[in-house]
Amino acid sequence: MDVRRKNTAYILAFTFVAAVAFIYLLISIALVPYWQGLSGNEIQAWWSGPFTRFSILMVPLHLLSIVMGIYSYVLHRKEEKPFNLLWLLAIITLLICQAFNFGLHGAVYNPALQSGSLDASAALEVFDKWSFYHHIRTASICLSLLVLIIIGIRFKSSFK
Numbered sequence: 001m002d003v004r005r006k007n008t009a010y011i012l013a014f015t016f017v018a019a020v021a022f023i024y025l026l027i028s029i030a031l032v033p034y035w036q037g038l039s040g041n042e043i044q045a046w047w048s049g050p051f052t053r054f055s056i057l058m059v060p061l062h063l064l065s066i067v068m069g070i071y072s073y074v075l076h077r078k079e080e081k082p083f084n085l086l087w088l089l090a091i092i093t094l095l096i097c098q099a100f101n102f103g104l105h106g107a108v109y110n111p112a113l114q115s116g117s118l119d120a121s122a123a124l125e126v127f128d129k130w131s132f133y134h135h136i137r138t139a140s141i142c143l144s145l146l147v148l149i150i151i152g153i154r155f156k157s158s159f160k
Contacts, residue, residue: 006075013072014148016065017094021145023058024138032131040120043127047113055110062101069094069144083155090147097140104133 035043073091077084109130112118118126 009072009075013068016068017145019061020065021141028138040123044113044116044123048116066098086151090144093140093144097137100133100137
């Protein structure tokens with residue numbers, strides 16, 4: 001297998017996963033506490049305004065992280081067993097994150113909050129669920145990033 005292709009795939013997968021992890025951590029640290037101080041109607045206004053513009057950036061990042069993660073795994077799957085298992089763990093945790101992202105956030109919680117049709121208490125309830133699952137997807141993407149870092153450090157001789 002072409003080593004240059006493997007290196008490029010790893011670097012791109014790491015870059016996109018790191019970008020998503022950074023944004024999720026930023027949301028967890030800065031935005032979730034801010035949103036928790038808002039009323040249900042204010043949360044819906046925020047979701048239907050600035051948040052929709054933010055999601056325009058996130059969708060390509062998510063898709064690129066998935067594509068490059070899977071591509072990197074395919075290129076590296078025939079490596080020695082511990083290396084292969086780390087790649088498998090990285091891709092599984094990445095896909096768990098993306099399942100939460102597209103399955104719950106993109107299909108259920110974000111549209112409900114963007115609709116502006118919920119009463120204030122229902123909006124707060126939906127936001128609480130959104131926040132809980134956001135922390136799960138953040139932990140998942142951070143685990144994926146950590147595994148990619150371990151791959152890069154532990155097997156750096158494989159990337160030369």
